[in-house]
Each structure stands twice: as C-alpha cells, then as structure tokens.
Amino acid sequence: MPFCAPWRRPQAESSTLSEIYKPPDGRLTKDVLLGVGGTGDVYKGRHHHRGVVAVKIANISRDEESVCRELKFLQQFGGHNNIASYYGAYYRAPLTECSSELLEIVLEYCGGGSLHNLIHKTNGQSLKETWIGYVCKEVLK
Ligand SMILES: Nc1ncnc2c1ncn2[C@@H]1O[C@H](COP(=O)(O)OP(=O)(O)OP(=O)(O)O)[C@@H](O)[C@H]1O
CATH class of the missing domain: 3.30.200.20 (Phosphorylase Kinase; domain 1)
Known part of the structure; x- marks a missing residue:
C-alpha cells in the first residue's frame, strides 16, 4: 500500500x-x-x-x-x-x-470568527498596520 x-x-x-x-x-x-x-x-x-x-x-x-x-x-x-x-x-x-x-x-x-470575516467587517475592508503586524507575528509563532 x-x-x-x-x-x-x-x-x-x-x-x-x-x-x-x-x-x-x-x-x-x-x-x-x-x-x-x-x-x-x-x-x-x-x-x-x-x-x-x-x-x-x-x-x-x-x-x-x-x-x-x-x-x-x-x-x-x-x-x-x-x-x-x-x-x-x-x-x-x-x-x-x-x-x-x-x-x-x-x-x-x-468562536471569534475568521480573519476573513474580520477584514470584511472592518471599515474600508482593510486592517490597521498594527493589527496586520499582530496577526503575522502570531501566524509565525
Ligand atoms: N475549530 C473551529 N471553530 C470554529 N469554526 C471553525 C473551526 N474550524 C473550521 N471552522 C469554520 O469552518 C470553515 C471551514 O473550515 P476548514 O478548516 O474545513 O477549512 P479551511 O481551513 O477554511 O479551508 P481548507 O480546508 O481548504 O484548508 C472555516 O472557514 C470556519 O468558518
């Protein structure tokens, strides 16, 4: 097999x-x-x-x-x-x-929802740089 x-x-x-x-x-x-x-x-x-x-x-x-x-x-x-x-x-x-x-x-x-949802709920459908930095740091951990 x-x-x-x-x-x-x-x-x-x-x-x-x-x-x-x-x-x-x-x-x-x-x-x-x-x-x-x-x-x-x-x-x-x-x-x-x-x-x-x-x-x-x-x-x-x-x-x-x-x-x-x-x-x-x-x-x-x-x-x-x-x-x-x-x-x-x-x-x-x-x-x-x-x-x-x-x-x-x-x-x-x-229960917090997905990153995709968060981006779509945010004004201008774009996260602040500090948020992007936080997400990238957590993903790379
Ligand atoms: N542990 C979880 N808690 C809450 N919601 C979840 C959880 N896992 C998945 N989901 C929900 O189900 C959807 C599908 O999840 P799933 O992990 O099957 O696929 P994906 O990661 O979005 O894509 P792929 O399977 O192609 O990698 C997610 O987008 C999310 O909305």
Whole structure:
C-alpha cells in the first residue's frame, strides 16, 4: 500500500476504522453549520466531555489522503496556542452502499470568527498596520 493512514497503525493492521475510531454513540451532537472547507463541512456541536466543539465531517471515501494529512497535522500541532485543539475522531460507516465513509473530527470551537470575516467587517475592508503586524507575528509563532 503506497499510503498508510495514521488510523491504520502497524500494530493495529487487522483493525478496521470502526474499531480504532469508535462511533460516537450519542456522545456527540451537531448543531449549526459553521462553514465548508476542503475536507468537508464544519458544524458547531456538543461533546459529552468537552462541551461546545467544532465537528469537521471528513469524507474518507472521497479523499483519504487529505483526511490523513489533516489528522496528522492536528495530532502533531493541535497543542499550539494558535491552532484549534484536536479532541479526537469518530468513524461513521456508510449508511447505504452508495454513501461515503466519514470521519467526524472533533476540534476546539473557535468562536471569534475568521480573519476573513474580520477584514470584511472592518471599515474600508482593510486592517490597521498594527493589527496586520499582530496577526503575522502570531501566524509565525
Ligand atoms: N475549530 C473551529 N471553530 C470554529 N469554526 C471553525 C473551526 N474550524 C473550521 N471552522 C469554520 O469552518 C470553515 C471551514 O473550515 P476548514 O478548516 O474545513 O477549512 P479551511 O481551513 O477554511 O479551508 P481548507 O480546508 O481548504 O484548508 C472555516 O472557514 C470556519 O468558518
């Protein structure tokens, strides 16, 4: 296999995705749609333990490699101050033969909105130099 997804760990080669990433079993609910990204739709939700969270619905069937790359990134850097924390992922089996295998990726909910929104809400749709400096400094940390 040219590509090895992190959930198919060497010691768990015989395990299926559903065994490694157990289904949420009511521990996770999804509410409003927050946005749509390259990996899938992102919902505001509630996790039984974490409270309010963001839930990214990643389509494994469509692009397993991208989902894997994103998970790897989150597992490695999710502890950084400026990156949403990664709380775990749940496997969702296809409902019918034609539907997709999904992974529900649970993240820290970032309620402040996006930089894109901030720019569009600002007079002249342009941030002050001090703000731009602050954002650049935080991105480079
Ligand atoms: N942790 C989060 N908290 C709150 N909203 C979020 C969170 N993650 C994503 N969103 C919302 O969902 C949208 C899509 O996010 P996502 O991370 O999937 O894609 P992206 O980073 O915008 O693009 P791409 O997937 O192409 O990198 C964001 O623009 C944002 O509005």
